[in-house]
Amino acid sequence: MIIKFLGGCDEVGREAFLVKDNNTNVLLEYGVELQPEILLPLIPNVQVDSVLISHAHLDHSGMVPLLYKFQTPNLFATPATLDLMNLLLEDYIKVGKITRNYAEYTKADIMKMNKHAIPQGYNKRFKVGNLQAEFFNAGHIPGSASMFVSGSKNVLYTGDINTIDTHLVRYGTQKYPKLDCLITESTYAGREHADRKxxxxxxxxxxxxxxxxxxxxxxxxxxxxxxxxxxxxxxxxKREIYLDGMGQKAADIILFHKDYINDAGKLRKALREVNFVRTKKQRNKILREGGIVITTSGMLNGGPILYYLNKARDFKDACLLITGYQAEGTPGKKLLETGYFENEEMRFKVNIEIQRYNFSGHAGGTELLNLIKKANPKKVVCVHGDNTKKFANDIKSKLGIEAIAPKIGEHVEM
Structure with missing residues (x-):
């Protein structure tokens, strides 16, 4: 078995790992890096038999339709992931045309992709060419999966994983098969999360x-x-709560796939009570009267948040509470560091209170080490992080397991 790393090495974005074994080529993820610039993974130099996608976020799925311009592999993901992927991929095209006057693929490519999509649930083996595969709940977002591939060797890719239960999704207890290789995300390697409660x-x-x-x-x-x-x-x-941006459509999809969330009844109730925002008139009313507005995008690189922030930047009783990961080079990261909002179109000082909270959907450093210890693989490959080499050294010194941090274009043979 050979694993070639086409992206996602020592970076958070453009995940893409090609598994070659038993005359079968399986691609795990095919994402895009969005910030500070658009970066694509390497193009596979082989005919891909199957693509497995862990979850819908674009750093894992964003370039899948591009593959269908020149080949037609089967696509495997959970039902929730497939529907959420379609939402985000169509939005990627829309944003690309607005901001760059260009997108790498079209809606026709997405339609072609969907014709080859085969939904798969958790904990059930399925065939991918001459190999076997299985999805395990990863606890990151609804439908997210860790992906197991078995041939001459057994490999598990964690995907984005969170072993701490949240209001929306529960990781539960996962029992993995015996592993020759574990490919692990490293987003928060070496760092600990604050107590969630x-x-x-x-x-x-x-x-x-x-x-x-x-x-x-x-x-x-x-x-x-x-x-x-x-x-x-x-x-x-007990305040007026508003939901603006693409989170509305995503919520409908998530509720449709209710088996992938903790409590569909609670989410349904929350959606009944929230106010959906669809017009500029509604946004101006919120700015005048106040309230709590949940809106895209999480890293402040687009979406209605830009309108609210620009208008409310000098309000006496306004605040911006950031709860998600802020990648290097994003407007959200720059704002936290400098107090200024800055993108290609505008720059302004934000004179309201800004606070950051850690509600990560990723496992912290200790949780990652505990996961690796429990899985007990012969080898660990560290990807999807800014300091994967240090994490690999930590795994070797603390757990006594062989660990590496590959570069893009490299491969490992087992």
């Missing part, structure tokens, strides 16, 4: 402090927006 308490207290003002909650459309809705409901926040 204490962080949530701090977050709710801050919202209550701004009881009559505007509370802006930028959020990823898939996963985080719905998590925040549930969090506000669970903490009995």
């Amino acid at each position: 204490l962080e949530e308490k701090r977050f709710v207290e801050k919202i209550k402090e701004h009881g009559h003002g505007l509370v802006m909650l930028p959020a990823f459309a898939v996963g985080r927006a719905q998590e925040l809705l549930l969090m506000l409901q669970e903490n009995n926040i």
